[in-house]
Amino acid sequence: MGTGRLLPDGHIGRMAVLKEWRGRGVGAGLLRALMKEGEKCGFRELVLAAQVQAMPFYEKAGFNAEGEVFDEAGIPHRNMVWRIP
Structure with a gap:
């Protein structure tokens, strides 16, 4: 249905949900x-x-959101941070 990964440096990457499962709370x-x-x-x-x-x-x-918009693989991205309370 979906995937995501937490890297050893605290980065979240490769969040993805199959199209037919989007909007159903999986992500x-x-x-x-x-x-x-x-x-x-x-x-x-x-x-x-x-x-x-x-x-x-x-x-x-x-x-x-932090920083400016940047291009990654032809898609505009922006860095985002969650500071853990």
């Missing part, structure tokens, strides 16, 4: 699981590169 569940794991690992913050069109999804989860 939100994956992101919450990655965030919880990041907390357990003792990170102070988690960072990801969000596609600009997906930024509202990450903002809803508590991530904040």
Whole structure:
């Protein structure tokens, strides 16, 4: 249905959900699981590169945009950070 990874440096990467499963909470569940794991690992913050069109999804989860928009594989992205309370 979906995938995501938490790298040893606190970056979240490769978040993806199959098209037919989007809008059904799969991505939100994956992101919450990655965030919880990041907390357990003792990170102070988690960072990801969000596609600009997906930024509202990450903002809803508590991530904040930082820096300028940049191109990755022909798609505009922006770095986002979640500072763990």
